[in-house]
Amino acid sequence: MPRNRPGVLRRTRRTPGPRFWEEPPPAxxxxxxxxxxxxxxxxxxxxxxxxxxxxTTDTALRRYRAFLHPPGNRPRYPRASYCAACPGCSLDDVREARDALADILPRLPPRARAELRRAVAPLDRRYLRLTLPDPLAARAAPWWHRRLAKGVEGW
Incomplete structure (x- = not known):
């Protein structure tokens, strides 16, 4: 069976057109x-x-870091968001920010998932160290919801 020469193959192969973003590239x-x-x-x-x-993931990661950023080893108490119904305001509560990070992890490809886990793991350890356990919290809730909280954040 005769073979096609590489030049003939390259000429017949369709080259995709230029790639354009419909919006600016993400930060x-x-x-x-x-x-x-x-x-x-x-x-x-x-x-x-x-x-x-x-x-959302960028905002959640920034919020999680900001909650844990102040120096010192005083206990920190997460606060519920004043307007928990809307997606933007719900991230005022650091527990909801951690929920957003946990929800996006399974949607990522393996390498990206591993890198995001490596970025979140030290924050999780610090959160666990600086918050106090809530003995009355529901056992079905994720571990970051089973920490003592106080008050409402926002307005």
Missing amino acids: RIRGLSARTSLAVHRAERLSPGFWYPRG
């Missing part, structure tokens, strides 16, 4: 590689439902 998430940031933005865009507007 890189602080602490993550560009590849992982792009995978996170893609997962947010393709996720079904209304709870993942673009930038």
